[in-house]
Every structure is written in C-alpha cells, then in structure tokens.
Amino acid sequence: MIWNPEKECASREELHRLQSERLVNIVKYTYDNVKFYHERMDACGVKPSDIRSIDDIGMLPFMTKQDLRDYYPTETFAAPMSEIVRFHASSGTTGKPIVAGYTRNDLDNWSEGVARCLTAYGLSKHDIIQISYGYGLFTGGLGAHEGATKVGCSVLPASSGNTSKQLLLMKDLGVTALCCTPSYALFLAESLHSTPGFSPDQMNLKVGIFGAEPWSENMRAELEDKLGIKAYDIYGLTEVSGPGVGGECEYQDGTHIWEDMFYPEIIDPNTCRPLDYGQTGELVFTTLLKEGMPVIRYRTRDLTHLNADRCRCGRTMVRMGKIMGRTDDMLIVRGVNVFPSQIESVILEFAECSGQYLITIDRINNNDTFQLDLELRPDCYSDNMSRMENLKKEIVGRLASVIGLKCDLHIVEPGNIERSCGKAKHVADLRKI
Amino acid sequence: MIIQQLSIFVQNKIGRFTEVTNILGQAGVNMEAFTVSENSDFGILRLIVDDTQRAVDALRAANFAVNITDVVCLDCADTPGSIAPFMNILSREGVSIEYMYAFTMGDRSRIVIRTDDLERCDRLISE
Numbered sequence: 001m002i003w004n005p006e007k008e009c010a011s012r013e014e015l016h017r018l019q020s021e022r023l024v025n026i027v028k029y030t031y032d033n034v035k036f037y038h039e040r041m042d043a044c045g046v047k048p049s050d051i052r053s054i055d056d057i058g059m060l061p062f063m064t065k066q067d068l069r070d071y072y073p074t075e076t077f078a079a080p081m082s083e084i085v086r087f088h089a090s091s092g093t094t095g096k097p098i099v100a101g102y103t104r105n106d107l108d109n110w111s112e113g114v115a116r117c118l119t120a121y122g123l124s125k126h127d128i129i130q131i132s133y134g135y136g137l138f139t140g141g142l143g144a145h146e147g148a149t150k151v152g153c154s155v156l157p158a159s160s161g162n163t164s165k166q167l168l169l170m171k172d173l174g175v176t177a178l179c180c181t182p183s184y185a186l187f188l189a190e191s192l193h194s195t196p197g198f199s200p201d202q203m204n205l206k207v208g209i210f211g212a213e214p215w216s217e218n219m220r221a222e223l224e225d226k227l228g229i230k231a232y233d234i235y236g237l238t239e240v241s242g243p244g245v246g247g248e249c250e251y252q253d254g255t256h257i258w259e260d261m262f263y264p265e266i267i268d269p270n271t272c273r274p275l276d277y278g279q280t281g282e283l284v285f286t287t288l289l290k291e292g293m294p295v296i297r298y299r300t301r302d303l304t305h306l307n308a309d310r311c312r313c314g315r316t317m318v319r320m321g322k323i324m325g326r327t328d329d330m331l332i333v334r335g336v337n338v339f340p341s342q343i344e345s346v347i348l349e350f351a352e353c354s355g356q357y358l359i360t361i362d363r364i365n366n367n368d369t370f371q372l373d374l375e376l377r378p379d380c381y382s383d384n385m386s387r388m389e390n391l392k393k394e395i396v397g398r399l400a401s402v403i404g405l406k407c408d409l410h411i412v413e414p415g416n417i418e419r420s421c422g423k424a425k426h427v428a429d430l431r432k433i
Numbered sequence: 434m435i436i437q438q439l440s441i442f443v444q445n446k447i448g449r450f451t452e453v454t455n456i457l458g459q460a461g462v463n464m465e466a467f468t469v470s471e472n473s474d475f476g477i478l479r480l481i482v483d484d485t486q487r488a489v490d491a492l493r494a495a496n497f498a499v500n501i502t503d504v505v506c507l508d509c510a511d512t513p514g515s516i517a518p519f520m521n522i523l524s525r526e527g528v529s530i531e532y533m534y535a536f537t538m539g540d541r542s543r544i545v546i547r548t549d550d551l552e553r554c555d556r557l558i559s560e
Contacts, residue, residue: 378498381498
C-alpha cells in the first residue's frame with residue numbers, strides 16, 4: 001500500500017516543480033529568519049532571489065553539525081519560540097547536545113514521513129505496533145509513535161528496557177509490528193528463544209521496523225528468521241527531523257527518501273562538488289518544509305549513493321543505498337551517536353589522566369559493548385584503593401552524563417596502550433556489521 | 434618510625450608480579466615484606482625493600498607505575514598481646530587506619546600502618 005500516492009508516485013517533472021517551489025520558499029524564509037545563514041549567504045554573494053529552481057541549489061552554502069553546535073541552543077531556529085511545540089536533542093561533542101525545535105506543521109510532516117514508511121512496510125490501522133525505541137529526547141520513540149498514530153495503528157509505547165514485560169505484552173496483545181534499534185531487536189529475539197514460558201510461535205509478529213544504527217543484510221536475515229518477520233530499514237536524523245526521512249518499500253531494495261520534503265544530494269566530501277546518481281559520496285539534506293529548524297544543504301557525514309531508477313513498487317522517490325561509513329569519526333553505539341572527541345574532552349577534565357586511552361567497541365550477544373582503557377599520569381596511581389575506585393566511578397559517571405552511555409572503564413598501567421607514530425589510534429571498533 | 438614503602442599499580446594479568454620480582458632480583462634489591470590489595474581489574478602491590486630508590490629506578494625503567502608512600506613501622510615483641518596496647522592507643526586517639534600489614538623478623542614483629550596523619554600516629558606509638 002502507498003500512504004500518499006499523489007506525492008510518493010508523482011512524476012519526476014511534478015516533483016521537480018514542487019521541489020523548486022519549496023526550495024525558493026525555504027531559502028527566503030531561512031534567509032529572513034536565521035541570522036547566521038543570512039550572513040553566510042551574504043558572504044557567498046547569494047541572494048534568495050538567485051534561487052529560482054531546485055537546480056540552483058548548488059549555489060547555496062552548506063550547513064554543518066558544527067554550525068548547530070556553535071549556535072546552540074536555538075539560534076538556528078527560524079520560528080519564534082511561541083510556534084515551537086516540541087524539542088528533541090541529540091548528543092554533541094563537547095557535552096552540549098544539538099537541540100532541534102519543531103512547529104506543529106513540522107510534527108505533522110515528520111509523522112507524514114513515518115506514515116509513508118509504515119504503510120510501505122504493509123502496516124495499517126489493523127496493526128498493533130510495539131515501539132521499543134527510547135522515548136524522550138531521542139527522536140526514535142516519539143517520532144515512530146506519532147507516525148503510527150497517524151496511520152491508525154494500535155500503539156504500544158513500550159520504550160526500551162524491561163525485556164520480560166516487552167515479551168509478555170507482545171504475546172498477550174498479539175503485537176504485529178516491532179519498532180526499535182536492530183541490536184535491541186536481536187536482543188529481544190534471543191530473549192524470546194531463551195526465556196522460559198516464551199516461544200516464537202506464540203507471537204503474532206509480521207513486521208520489524210529498525211533504524212538509528214547501521215545494520216547488515218546478515219543481521220536482517222537473522223532477525224527475519226528469529227522473529228518470523230520481514231525486517232525493514234527506517235532512516236532519519238534529528239537535524240533533519242527524526243526517523244522517517246526515508247524508508248524501504250516491500251522490495252527492500254534501497255531506502256526511498258521522501259524528497260518532496262527532504263531533498264537529498266550526494267557530494268564529494270573533499271571538493272564539495274555534487275556527484276551523479278550512483279556515485280558514492282556524502283549525503284546532504286535540505287529540509288524543504290521545516291519551519292522550526294530548517295537546514296539547508298546540511299552535511300550528514302554519512303557516505304552513501306542515490307539511485308533514481310524507477311522502483312517496482314511504483315514510487316518515484318529516489319532510493320538511498322546502505323550507509324557505507326562516515327566522513328568523520330562518529331560511532332553509533334547502542335543507537336547513541338558518540339564522537340571519540342567527546343570522550344577525550346571528558347578524560348582531559350581529569351588531571352589524573354595522561355591522555356592515553358583506547359575505546360574498544362564490540363558486539364557480544366548482539367549487544368554493543370563499550371570499553372575504555374585509560375592510563376593515568378605515573379604519579380597519579382594512588383596507593384589508596386578507594387581513591388582509585390572513586391576516580392573510576394567519577395569518570396564513568398561524567399562520561400555517562402555527557403555521552404549518555406555507560407562504559408566499562410579499566411585503568412591500565414602506563415605504557416599499556418599501544419603508541420603509534422602517526423595519528424593516535426584511540427578507537428578499535430571490532431563489530432562485524 | 435616512619436619508613437618508605439613502594440606502591441606499585443599492577444593490572445590483574447598473569448605474570449605481572451613475576452616481572453616485579455625479576456626486576457628487583459636483577460637490581461639486587463631485597464624484599465622485606467609485601468602485601469597486595471586488589472579489585473576486579475587491578476591491584477596495588479605494597480613493598481618494603483632494603484633499597485627503595487634503587488627499586489624505584491629499576492621499576493620505572495620498566496614502565497611500572499611505582500610511587501613511594503610513607504608509612505609508620507611499629508616494632509614490637511613477637512609475643513601474645515604485644516600489639517593490643519598500641520592499637521588501644523590509636524583507637525582511643527581516633528586515628529583511622531587506611532591499611533596495615535605485619536611481618537615477623539626473628540623474635541620481633543613489624544607492623545606497617547598507613548593513616549591520614551602519619552606524624553601523629555608515629556608520635557602516639559613511640560610514647
């Protein structure tokens with residue numbers, strides 16, 4: 001089924017017309033309401049009147065995550081606070097999150113995107129959906145929730161955690177669709193097989209909706225097998241809106257981007273020149289309808305390609321390939337965006353730390369593990385055991401408050417962490433995704 | 434008497450203590466007493482040796498995190514009831530002990546005590 005055939009199946013000409021009209025409007029709106037972007041356009045010698053169609057988008061300057069940090073918390077907002085009805089926040093490098101603000105229209109458009117995805121996965125008002133993304137500042141929970149509500153699904157806002165209750169409600173309510181991170185889905189699947197009193201044949205699940213972290217075709221096969229479902233990718237990011245910027249269709253052959261609302265480009269990350277369909281480069285988004293916090297040519301740092309071939313499903317919207325990596329060093333651990341530089345800045349707050357550290361990420365029993373080995377300054381290895389243990393607790397606590405993840409911290413002997421001659425190696429990501 | 438103790442941070446790893454003993458042996462340092470305090474991922478090895486500086490140099494050269502800690506050394510007879518009067522004084526005077534350990538040498542006992550106020554502790558037990 002198709003939620004909005006008029007948009008999702010519009011001819012490329014009609015789409016071009018719509019994108020052009022919307023780009024002209026959003027550029028003028030942003031220029032008039034966001035000071036830093038106004039100045040940036042002026043610095044580039046571009047006026048809103050220079051933008052006449054979507055083909056002119058290349059004239060516009062980029063926005064980056066650093067901009068959203070520099071203008072924390074709300075200087076990138078275009079709408080007055082009286083029109084903002086929701087905030088979300090994602091982690092940032094220096095302990096400051098990136099705050100996104102949404103107007104009522106933004107929430108409507110966001111849930112429109114999610115509704116298109118859910119419908120493409122075959123869901124309707126006859127489905128019962130369990131949303132096991134975290135609810136709160138993270139966009140996953142509430143984003144999926146409102147989209148599912150729009151479709152008319154019966155929504156179970158389970159949030160994350162409390163696995164046995166999740167399984168009990170899944171069974172007793174006859175839940176047909178599960179929405180969460182793929183790693184949590186695998187954890188639930190394993191629990192379903194190993195917890196006494198539960199078995200896969202008691203469940204009524206048909207569809208899995210997974211996103212917020214990278215996952216592989218192998219993981220898809222495993223999830224489909226263990227849960228007896230079809231597993232679909234849902235894509236999104238807080239800076240652009242949240243989950244539902246795009247999603248797969250029944251053919252599971254690329255992620256359709258709802259490009260009437262979120263215009264994607266692929267650029268060469270070094271030269272910033274636009275690349276053609278099929279070429280792999282950095283994904284860039286322009287929000288064509290956002291009012292609260294519009295972004296124009298926002299560099300996602302995700303590496304992928306776009307495919308404009310007509311999909312068998314009938315949708316005309318471009319399809320994005322799998323995310324092949326990042327142009328920066330961002331890690332996604334248990335669905336949380338983590339930058340090694342965030343960890344480093346916390347470590348350096350502690351005078352006892354020498355600055356030598358190693359982050360080790362692995363995936364054990366389908367759960368991401370996050371270990372931090374840390375060296376101290378040689379004279380800071382205290383003779384006092386409780387002082388050492390308190391230091392450990394303080395660092396773990398401070399890190400958790402900054403990046404939102406608890407690490408397994410090991411204080412190691414000086415010289416224990418391998419030194420390298422060139423760029424220091426601070427991260428070992430051992431996950432095979 | 435206030436004496437110097439070596440405090441060495443060691444990860445819980447097979448062979449780590451062996452290395453300490455090899456290094457000290459090669460440096461010609463004699464160990465008089467030691468104790469280990471541990472948690473799940475590391476231990477603190479505390480040592481009394483005959484030549485503290487030489488031991489520190491040798492261990493640092495091998496990249497060990499070793500520091501010198503002052504401790505009080507109490508010398509008393511190795512007979513029943515010898516330690517009790519000293520402990521009575523310390524608890525009466527409100528001296529809080531961080532850690533302690535003991536060893537015997539011939540007919541004498543040596544008790545190593547670490548407190549937050551070493552001078553005072555030393556004065557109390559000397560009186």
